[in-house]
Amino acid sequence: MAQMTSSESGNFTRHTTRYTLILFAVLFLAVIALFHTFVFSDKMLYGSDTIQAGVLFRSFYVDYVHQHDAVPVWNPYQFCGIPYIDGFHGDTFYPFSTLKFFISIYRALGWNLLLHVFFAGMTMFACARVFKRSLMASTLAAVSYMFASYLVSQVAPGHDGKMYATALFPLTIMFIELAFTRWSLFYFSLLGLTIGLVILTPHVQIAYYTLWACAFYFLLKLIFKYRETKAFPVILKPTGLFAMAVILGLGISAIQFYSGYIYVSKYSPRSDEKRGEEWAKSWSLGPEEAFSLVVPEFCGVNDNSENSYWGRNPFKDNSEYCGVIPLLFAIVAVASLRNRTTWFFAGLAIFALIYGLAGNTPFFYLFFNLIPNVKSTRAWSMIMFLFSFSTALLAAFGLDFIIEKSRKLKALEQRNYALALFVLPALVLLGALFFAAAPNAAINIYKGIFYSSIAPQKEMALQGHLSGISAGFWITSVFLIIAAGAAWFYSQKKSGVLILWLIIVVAFVDAYRFDLKFIKTFDQTTAFGRMPIVDYFKSLPGKFRVFVPGRYLPTNYLPLYGIEEMTSYHGNQPRWIQNLYGGTETKNFGVNLINIMNVTNTKYFLVSPDMRVKDEQLQAMGFVRKQQVQNLGVFENPFADERAYLVHQWVVEPSEDNIDNVVLSRTFDTRHSVALLASPSMQPNPDTLLAASDRATIETYENDHIVIKTSSKADGILVLCDNWYPSWKGFVDGREVEVMRANAAFRGIALSAGDHTVEFKYISSQQKTGRLITFAGLLFVGVVTVAHFAGRRKKGETVPEESSHE
16 A cells, blocks of 8 residues: 555544444444343343253352352262363353353353354454455454354354354454564464464364364465465474464463363263264254255254254254355455455365265265364364355455446456356345245255155154245345345446445344344243252251252252252263263163162152152152152152261272173172272271271361261271262372272272271362463463564554555
């Protein structure tokens, strides 16, 4: 751009700043309008995973921090204990979700999502500006990205980590672009910081896809850097800095990811699962979802008001729709500009689409066999945030092409431009006419080509949704015609630039009307209000767990009130407790439920009205009916082991695969014996009368510290019915000792006869190392940032480079 005087630069900057502030204010009001049913209520946003797990995870975290001024390390309320940090209980260290510490957890969870939709618009606008897009074109990019149903529809399933990572992603591409202009160390450091934040969301799979995109774009920049200079040494510096950025990002996330990675790879059920092709193909895009990228209603949706989804997945409570208006102008950009940037992002969008389709394309086996770690992932459709980003950015390029060049095209260029602008609207209009005239014929043609194996239940959903598909075609065709018409009128000089604002309005309206499907409120008191059953269990003495087999109580309801459950809902519990239960299907409950309840210190069994089991059956098994509370029958298990107890006999089974069978055996005496993986350095004592004089009294039971006073006349094993985990260290009278695996999943310590003080302390060297690495990474970014701005001030560099597209 031409050199500007200081006065001109100041006016230019003020104009841009004023526009940006006004735009962000308008976008924020638009987000408030989209979420108005939540904002102007006292309810929470509905999200299935939020209700099932998110509320408990965050409530426990917030309450613990308020009480102890520390992050919890252990969650004692589910599955006999789960490591809190290592087990990934959500956005524990993600810094942009701190509202939960200041307002109601139910409201904070919704506001976090709302604000990240707005944040996605801000980051996308900034990214488009770095790519030297005009203010109008950057606005189209921001509106397209932030209101894309791919992002907003994640509210319905409660996938907050996906939303956080998607909102952050534009910053990664933006910092790579900036790093190849000037101040590369500074911008690569900011890239590393952003990568760290993406990992801390913590959505590891989207973080993995983010690294792919960053690597692809960096390689593009590197190749063209080399082609410009023809000097190999020139590319060494950015290569080293990019590697530094990735390492820095991993380092910044180490406070969560280092110990979490070790847990998932060694101790979680996910370390045992043998995942093959079917796992990788599950929850991917089908052709129906691909068609829905143009007509969002096409594949239907499952929500509280309709069950119209007829695609190949079990159900669909979100959408990958990224907006047909940005898609149209992305096509214009690729067809008309054909430069390395537009080709790259077109390729990235196509790659994301093909990868997201997974097993529905022949490329699946290429990805499955060549790309590291994808065999252990499913729902490859998550990668569609790259499609959304690419189309939004390309739409900005397309709109700028119309503004700057469409009035100066030659005859051949004019024809290509017209084709790019009107082919998609024409095809959608033809589809609308076809569906209006012969909907059954239209859908039969589709099924004959793409979906001959449709299941009867899905066929019923499809037949009930034909009118919705037809309406979707008409709505989409109208929006496309308006947007294409506005661009054509401008390019033919029949209207001024103001008509192009109609494109942005239509893009917003199209996204807004479909996004509303996924935004519902939920009265938290119906699921989380205090019920009489809570007060009943709170009134009972001692430590115990409860078995809640039915669906009468909301998921994770009792743990929310500090009452421990034998099972509950998490998904990343230690593998040994899941193996003892018989996997996710808990098939071992049918083998020997009594033994499982005994060794887990489960003293109470809840019977709901919808359960098949009868009182007589439970009483025949030895359970004692204690109380009837709010239609729930409370039965006591009189055989349950105490939370901490001593035994003097043991069975040694060195195979981890077989020790569950020992515990489940009908002949295994859970009260007087314990199953171990290795022999202790003492001899068993068969005298069962010894138990009468044993004492094991819990004096302290804290999140990271347990103290038990014991007394026994003979050598024995102290059993604690909490999950074994290597970070729990054992101490007897101040001396560290081995904590053994007891009864397949729990903790045991060998004790000599006499009186002892036994302590269990949660000491994690991995977490300590992770914290140090994270703090070092943040310190590095801080030092680079201070040095950068100090250097700029010293040189008098106060006016940033601006776009020439104004």
